[in-house]
Amino acid sequence: MDKKKILCVDDSTIIRKIMRASIEILNYSLLEASGGTEALDVLAKERESIVLILLDLNMPGMSGFEFLKTIKKDNLYKDIPVMMVTTEGEKENIVKAVQAGVANYLLKPFTSEELTKKIIQCISRR
Amino acid sequence: MSDDVMNNPGNLALSGFFFSNAFKDIIRTMTGLELMEEKMSMEDMKAFKAQISGVIILSGEKSIMISLSMSFIAATTLISFMIGAQCSELSDEDLNDGVSEIANVVGGKIKTKMSLSGIHLNILTPFTIKGNDHYITQRDKVLLFIKKFHNNDIEILAKVFAL
Amino acid sequence: MGNDRNSKEFTMMQRFIEDRCGISLGDEKAYLLESKLARILAESSFGSFEELYAQICTWKNPDMIDDIIDSITINETFWFRDKTPWLILEELLLPMYIMELRDGKRGRARIWSAACSYGQEPYSIAMCIDHYLESYGIRDIKLDRFEIYATDISHTVLQMAKNGRYDNISIQRGLEEPYRSTYFRNEGRIWTLNEKIRNAVRFQQFNLLNEFFSFGIFDIIFFRNVLIYFSDKLKKEMMVKIKASLCPGGVLFIGNSELFTDYSTNYIADQHKNGTYFRSKG
Numbered sequence: 132m133d134k135k136k137i138l139c140v141d142d143s144t145i146i147r148k149i150m151r152a153s154i155e156i157l158n159y160s161l162l163e164a165s166g167g168t169e170a171l172d173v174l175a176k177e178r179e180s181i182v183l184i185l186l187d188l189n190m191p192g193m194s195g196f197e198f199l200k201t202i203k204k205d206n207l208y209k210d211i212p213v214m215m216v217t218t219e220g221e222k223e224n225i226v227k228a229v230q231a232g233v234a235n236y237l238l239k240p241f242t243s244e245e246l247t248k249k250i251i252q253c254i255s256r257r
Numbered sequence: 258m259s260d261d262v263m264n265n266p267g268n269l270a271l272s273g274f275f276f277s278n279a280f281k282d283i284i285r286t287m288t289g290l291e292l293m294e295e296k297m298s299m300e301d302m303k304a305f306k307a308q309i310s311g312v313i314i315l316s317g318e319k320s321i322m323i324s325l326s327m328s329f330i331a332a333t334t335l336i337s338f339m340i341g342a343q344c345s346e347l348s349d350e351d352l353n354d355g356v357s358e359i360a361n362v363v364g365g366k367i368k369t370k371m372s373l374s375g376i377h378l379n380i381l382t383p384f385t386i387k388g389n390d391h392y393i394t395q396r397d398k399v400l401l402f403i404k405k406f407h408n409n410d411i412e413i414l415a416k417v418f419a420l
Numbered sequence: 421m422g423n424d425r426n427s428k429e430f431t432m433m434q435r436f437i438e439d440r441c442g443i444s445l446g447d448e449k450a451y452l453l454e455s456k457l458a459r460i461l462a463e464s465s466f467g468s469f470e471e472l473y474a475q476i477c478t479w480k481n482p483d484m485i486d487d488i489i490d491s492i493t494i495n496e497t498f499w500f501r502d503k504t505p506w507l508i509l510e511e512l513l514l515p516m517y518i519m520e521l522r523d524g525k526r527g528r529a530r531i532w533s534a535a536c537s538y539g540q541e542p543y544s545i546a547m548c549i550d551h552y553l554e555s556y557g558i559r560d561i562k563l564d565r566f567e568i569y570a571t572d573i574s575h576t577v578l579q580m581a582k583n584g585r586y587d588n589i590s591i592q593r594g595l596e597e598p599y600r601s602t603y604f605r606n607e608g609r610i611w612t613l614n615e616k617i618r619n620a621v622r623f624q625q626f627n628l629l630n631e632f633f634s635f636g637i638f639d640i641i642f643f644r645n646v647l648i649y650f651s652d653k654l655k656k657e658m659m660v661k662i663k664a665s666l667c668p669g670g671v672l673f674i675g676n677s678e679l680f681t682d683y684s685t686n687y688i689a690d691q692h693k694n695g696t697y698f699r700s701k702g
Contacts, residue, residue, distance in 0.1 A: 142382075145355040148340040152587035155609050191382055218365020218380065221372045239362045240286040242497050243341075243589040244538045248576050289498065289593035341588030341609065 136180045137250070138162040140170040140198065141187040141216065146239075150185055150216075153247040159183075167193025171201065174208055181211055183253055186233070188217040188224070196231060203232045214253050216241070271321070271367060271417070273402040279366045280406065280415060287359065288338035292406040292413070302403055303392075305414050308332075309352065310386040310393060311360030315368055317378035320420035321401070323367065324386075324393045325360050331411040332356050357383035363415075437488065442629045442658075444651035489573055493649065495537040499594035500544045502676040504695020505642070509545070512692055513640065513671065514552050521561050529566050530638045532665070534628060535646040536570035538590075539581030539621070543613060545642070546620040547599050563620050569635060571626035582623050584613035628658065632665045639667055645675040659686065668702030 137159045139150045144165075151161045162177055164170035167190060174181065184202075188195035195215065202208040215228045215236035228236055235253045237246060277294050284292050307326035315321045327335075329352070333344045336355035361383040368378050386393070393416060401417040437443050500506050517529040533542040550563050572578050588609040591600065604611040628646070641662055647655050662672055663686040672687065674680055680698065683689060687698040 143354055143358045143361070144350060145336065145340060145358050148342075148351075149589065152341060152589045152609055156585055156587045189380060189382075218362055218368070220365065220369035221377075239365060240283045242286055242495075243587050244495065244497050244580065247587075248495075248574075248580060251576055251580070338592065339589070341590075341592060 133180060134158065134160045135182045136160045136162050136177060138164065138170060138173055138177070138181050138184045140164045140167065140184060140190070140195070142166055142190045143187075146187070146216070149243060150246060152243045153250060156243075156247055157250060159250075166190045167195070167198030167201070170198055174202065174211075178207060178211075183250060184211055184213045185216050185250075186213050188215060188219050188228070196227070199228070199231050199233065212253050214249060216246070271371065271401065273404065275370060276367070276402070276415070276417060277404055277406075279370070280363060280404070283359070283362050283366065284335070284406070287362065288335050290335070290338060290408060290411070292408050292411070295405050295407055297403070297405045301405070302414070305405070305412070306390050307392065307414065308387065308389055309356055310391065311356035311358075311383060312386060312393075313357075313360040313364035313383040314381045314420075315364055315371070315378040316381060316420075317376070319371075319376055319378065321367060321371075321378070322418040322420055323360060323363055324414075324416045324418075325356065325363065326391075326393065326414045326416075327356075327412060331413060334410050335359070353385045353387070357385045367417075438651065438654075440489075440627075440629075442627075442651075442654050443489075443493065443649040444654065493574075495574075495577055497538060497540060497590055497593055499540045499599075500548070500596075501541070501594060501644070502695070504676065504693060505644075505673045505697070506544065506548050508671075508673075508692045508695055508697050509548055509640075510552055514549065517566075517639070518558060518561050521565055527565075529640075530636065531566060531568045531640045531642070532635065532638045533568065533570040533621075533642045534626075535643070536572050536581060536623070537577060538586075539570065539584065539623075540590075540594075541642055541644070542568050542570035542581075542621040542623075543584070543617055544594075546617045547603050550617065550620070551599065551602070563616065566620070568621045569638075570621050570623050571628075572623075573625070573627050575625055578623050578625055582618075584618040586611045586613070632661050635665065637667050638665055638670060640671045640673070641666060642673045644673055645678065647674060647678055647680075656682075659683070663687070663700055666700040668700060670700045672698040672700065674698070 137154045139147045139161060141147055142165050147161070147163050154161045159182070162173050162181065164173050170184070186195050186198065195217070199213060202211070202213070212234040213232065215233045216239065217236065218239045219225070220238050225236060234256070235249055237249050281292050281294070284290055305326070306328065308329045309332045310324050310326040312322065312324045332352050332355065333347055336347055336351055337344045339355055340351070361380070364380050364383065368380050371378055395418050399418050399420060401419045404415045406413045406415065517526070520526045521529070531545055533545060536542050545568055546563065549566050553561060553563065570581065572581070588611070591604070591611045600611070603614050603617050605614065643662060647658065650658060659680070666672065676695070683698055686701055688701060689696055689698055
């Protein structure tokens, strides 16, 4: 059986490489997208195998919030849990993200273990 | 140079002390490396040889620019620890992106801190400046503070400007 | 924009957290907590912190409690952190324990890693001991003569520790040769700790606010970078509890950057190679 996948949406290649460490420890495969538009393309192809989306907020082009709104309106994608991984620590942004439907959030900077822990929590609490 | 705010145009509510602790904590979390802050003179500052700098701008009712300057070797060390790769495995893109991402995270921390004082800023896309012996300069009274951090292998010069 | 940190709701949350797990949240951590609790509130069906707080007090929801605790604690992720406790272990304590084990003065040595996080500390202890025994060709005393207990308040973190799998980022934080190649199997970006070391540590979920006596008496307690979370009152209580869990002359390690000034009633402070350790007064 093919491994389940986690989609990382962040315009930083370094952040995606850090995420890969946590994802592989949990025996998932990594899918990457550098922005919201690319992420939608990846979702369209790989929807069935994606168990979680890790999503940055501040990205050029389609922002994290715009991407989130788009997928939450789509019956094909709305049930895939999304965890925000962002520098945006202000309460208002976090509340906005949760009200928009994120399952969890993680503030940068984070250690790879912390990300692993949050991924476990996200997926186990689906 | 004082640890406290050197200039505080418009009462920016950002202290050098907070910045130092936040920066060291960020580096420690992202790389596992412990940095110490050292005092420096204007002459030391001018003598610092930067080869790569990560820069972030926060804009809004106040505006702040943060630059983090270092040598290529320092950047390589930092990024190799960040992603668990050997230095020889890192590409130019890894270095450019890693340095700007560190600036991005620092900017985010400052943004959150400022919001607690009621100052809301937007964080712009971080960028990287590369080139041997470059120097990021400013007009008088715009430099908020400057700090140098180091361990055995790395030196980083952090400048915070109130624009 | 007002400053919410002094709001009644925030004070209630501070009190709740202190009651449930002893963690004292000063103003400097207030902004961390505020944003994290906002998430919990937004996720729940409650309209205010007051409602959320009232429910949490009566709720036995381990997920939410875990969430809150996970949000406000920083889990340690270094191997052989601070270096000096391991030097003290190798150069002072292990030689003494081995002699006592050989002389029949003790049956075993017991070590506790409190707030063990993802396992780096207790596994570092096990590797340190095993490496010592191997290096000195000690065949008559095996690793299983050393009982290593490791506890943490978080279920998720404990499970990660028990798995003994580490990624290529965390493996390099403080873990040097020969430990890495001796004790880990590497497959790509994943490093798996060998079974001997994994089996040498017994993990258990435990809230440090509870009484310690069920664990018995220890020769060494690692209580590092935990006290920083507690109020002054709780710190004092904790040090008394630790003393009661140490054998006479037993050793306490706290974090190298932590201060422990009023120790003299119950402990003697000793130094070895720039590292401080505290011996329980008999």
